[in-house]
Amino acid sequence: MAKPSDRSGEVPARLRNEAVIALGQRKLLQRVVPGLMHAFIFWGFIVLLPTIVMAMIAIADRGETIPWLGRQGWFALIADVFCVLVLAGVVTAFLIRKIQRPARFEGSHMGEADLILVLIAGIVATLLLWHASLIALGLNEWGASWSPVSNALSNLFGGGSGTHDAERVLVWAHIAIVLSFLAYLPNSKHLHIATAVVNVYFGRTRARGRLEPLRFDEEGPEEDMRLGSGTVTDMTWKQVVDTYSCTECGRCQDVCPAWATGKALSPKLLIMGLRDQLFAEGPQALGAAEFEPSPLVPNAVTDEVVWDCVTCGACVRECPVSIEHIDHIVDLRRHLVMNEARFPSEAEPMLRDVERSSNPWGKAQSDRAAWAEGLGVRVLEPGDPAPDVLYWVGCAASFDERARTSAESTAKLLTAAGIDFAILGPREACTGDPARRMGNEYVFQSFAEQNVETLNESGAKKIVTSCPHCFNTLANEYPDFGGSYEVVHHSELLAELVREGRISPSRGDRRITYHDSCYLARHNDVLAEPRELVAAVGQPVEMARTGKRTFCCGAGGAHMWMEERGRPINEERVREAAETGAETLAVACPYCTIMLDDGVRTSGRDLRVADVATLLAESVEPPEE
Ligand code: SF4
Numbered sequence: 001m002a003k004p005s006d007r008s009g010e011v012p013a014r015l016r017n018e019a020v021i022a023l024g025q026r027k028l029l030q031r032v033v034p035g036l037m038h039a040f041i042f043w044g045f046i047v048l049l050p051t052i053v054m055a056m057i058a059i060a061d062r063g064e065t066i067p068w069l070g071r072q073g074w075f076a077l078i079a080d081v082f083c084v085l086v087l088a089g090v091v092t093a094f095l096i097r098k099i100q101r102p103a104r105f106e107g108s109h110m111g112e113a114d115l116i117l118v119l120i121a122g123i124v125a126t127l128l129l130w131h132a133s134l135i136a137l138g139l140n141e142w143g144a145s146w147s148p149v150s151n152a153l154s155n156l157f158g159g160g161s162g163t164h165d166a167e168r169v170l171v172w173a174h175i176a177i178v179l180s181f182l183a184y185l186p187n188s189k190h191l192h193i194a195t196a197v198v199n200v201y202f203g204r205t206r207a208r209g210r211l212e213p214l215r216f217d218e219e220g221p222e223e224d225m226r227l228g229s230g231t232v233t234d235m236t237w238k239q240v241v242d243t244y245s246c247t248e249c250g251r252c253q254d255v256c257p258a259w260a261t262g263k264a265l266s267p268k269l270l271i272m273g274l275r276d277q278l279f280a281e282g283p284q285a286l287g288a289a290e291f292e293p294s295p296l297v298p299n300a301v302t303d304e305v306v307w308d309c310v311t312c313g314a315c316v317r318e319c320p321v322s323i324e325h326i327d328h329i330v331d332l333r334r335h336l337v338m339n340e341a342r343f344p345s346e347a348e349p350m351l352r353d354v355e356r357s358s359n360p361w362g363k364a365q366s367d368r369a370a371w372a373e374g375l376g377v378r379v380l381e382p383g384d385p386a387p388d389v390l391y392w393v394g395c396a397a398s399f400d401e402r403a404r405t406s407a408e409s410t411a412k413l414l415t416a417a418g419i420d421f422a423i424l425g426p427r428e429a430c431t432g433d434p435a436r437r438m439g440n441e442y443v444f445q446s447f448a449e450q451n452v453e454t455l456n457e458s459g460a461k462k463i464v465t466s467c468p469h470c471f472n473t474l475a476n477e478y479p480d481f482g483g484s485y486e487v488v489h490h491s492e493l494l495a496e497l498v499r500e501g502r503i504s505p506s507r508g509d510r511r512i513t514y515h516d517s518c519y520l521a522r523h524n525d526v527l528a529e530p531r532e533l534v535a536a537v538g539q540p541v542e543m544a545r546t547g548k549r550t551f552c553c554g555a556g557g558a559h560m561w562m563e564e565r566g567r568p569i570n571e572e573r574v575r576e577a578a579e580t581g582a583e584t585l586a587v588a589c590p591y592c593t594i595m596l597d598d599g600v601r602t603s604g605r606d607l608r609v610a611d612v613a614t615l616l617a618e619s620v621e622p623p624e625e
């Protein structure tokens with residue numbers, strides 16, 4: 001019933017993910033205690049699987065077992081050890097749920113989880129006691145000396161006819177609980193036991209910031225074409241398996257900036273809402289062609305939830321079973337925007353300005369290079385020879401007063417270092433990123449095609465961008481439209497120039513804390529270079545949430561142009577920056593510059609927000625008075 005999603009290929013990377021994320025439990029082990037708790041139970045289940053078969057054989061004939069493996073002392077030892085580890089895991093899980101009660105479980109099905117934990121404890125306890133009764137009956141001498149726990153427990157049994165009966169009761173109880181567990185599984189959130197490993201295998205293998213393109217005809221979408229996710233029948237098979245795989249662990253909710261600042265969106269509740277609607281309507285949709293499923297918005301999730309997302313990717317990174325929340329949210333937006341023209345009214349001017357003026361600021365394209373006046377920057381005309389590096393300035397750094405400083409600094413530094421670079425000036429248009437994250441895929445694709453044509457004509461091979469959103473679009477999304485270039489962020493190029501000694505900054509005493517942009521650090525792994533620049537000009541001090549675990553500035557997902565409900569995300573981040581005691585809040589993104597500078601002003605903090613390029617330029621040449 002589900003729509004296609006191409007997840008073929010990349011087999012080595014998929015197998016690596018399976019080994020590291022599923023078998024190795026890497027994401028879960030980021031939090032040591034709950035991670036070990038889950039790992040013990042998960043690994044225990046894998047190791048103990050053969051013991052279930054052994055018990056089934058023993059029901060028919062207690063003297064029989066699996067050939068070879070069933071009579072290995074070392075396997076008896078491993079089974080003993082893992083029974084204890086699983087029980088320790090179950091006890092820890094109860095302590096976490098009943099005593100610690102982390103906020104991330106808010107909204108999860110707690111009763112269901114308790115029942116599953118009781119069933120797991122029952123399976124393992126009956127297994128241990130059954131092994132012990134066999135030892136007491138002298139039926140597995142080979143295992144007795146190897147299994148200290150079962151051996152010790154065998155003293156509970158006298159060895160007479162009562163033990164014979166107890167052995168029968170225990171083996172039957174063991175299998176009855178295992179079968180009850182299997183029967184309950186598809187009706188509970190523990191369905192993830194069956195689907196999570198599949199979901200991890202088919203998860204994204206690269207370019208985490210890339211969105212899957214929609215395919216249109218030459219003339220654009222047809223009138224009655226269904227776009228994005230309107231009902232359960234519009235979801236792709238990966239999105240369906242995503243919903244089956246959610247463990248309701250709440251790790252995504254815990255790191256979501258929207259949820260943390262009191263908004264309606266919880267990525268966990270979003271996935272659970274989609275799953276509930278899928279379970280409610282899927283069988284009818286499968287059974288009757290004329291069945292009309294109900295809209296996902298506002299039935300599974302509300303409009304508010306869909307528009308609260310800043311596409312920061314924190315949820316996707318944290319999810320232990322490779323659920324791709326952003327794809328769900330953008331597909332819901334695509335349907336609302338392109339099929340129903342339904343989106344927050346305050347975002348309308350942005351979409352209109354992008355379409356009419358080729359930038360979300362609504363400024364004249366002829367002014368795009370105004371920031372570069374007097375700096376001697378070459379503006380590339382059609383037919384000009386390609387520069388070594390094409391500087392893609394982006395709309396924010398071209399038109400916003402505060403963000404322009406970064407473009408000016410970058411241009412001065414590249415000139416000082418003797419780099420042959422040029423800009424496109426009025427021929428550079430919006431990459432289409434804000435329209436795409438808003439759900440208007442058609443507008444995005446028009447800009448993608450236009451920009452790719454300009455870039456291919458320019459002959460540029462290497463592009464440097466100031467904006468992580470432009471960086472992500474040019475590097476990860478334009479290849480889908482015929483544009484493949486070497487794309488670097490300005491912090492990467494500037495750090496290289498400092499390393500080579502082509503820029504020589506002087507190091508000051510001021511404390512600087514660096515804010516990682518989501519689209520640079522989390523979506524594109526650029527972490528070290530901006531920090532190199534900070535360390536070259538001042539004394540770095542890190543915030544609590546840093547690197548790939550950064551906290552959004554609040555601008556992503558086109559939120560720069562939307563009203564914010566709840567507490568402002570930018571003020572939350574500024575508070576965290578101020579807690580470091582730094583005087584300067586360094587950024588490497590024009591949107592972060594604007595949002596965090598606003599946050600400093602509205603929260604009355606004493607912090608200066610500046611791009612790493614600006615800080616570097618100042619350390620080379622002291623600022624003019
Ligand atoms: S992408 Fe960010 S804002 Fe959106 S649901 Fe995930 S964590 Fe929340």
Ligand code: SF4
Pocket residue numbers: 245246247248249250251252253267268271318319320321323
């Ligand atoms: S979506 Fe992933 S991280 Fe969030 S609750 Fe479900 S399994 Fe946990």
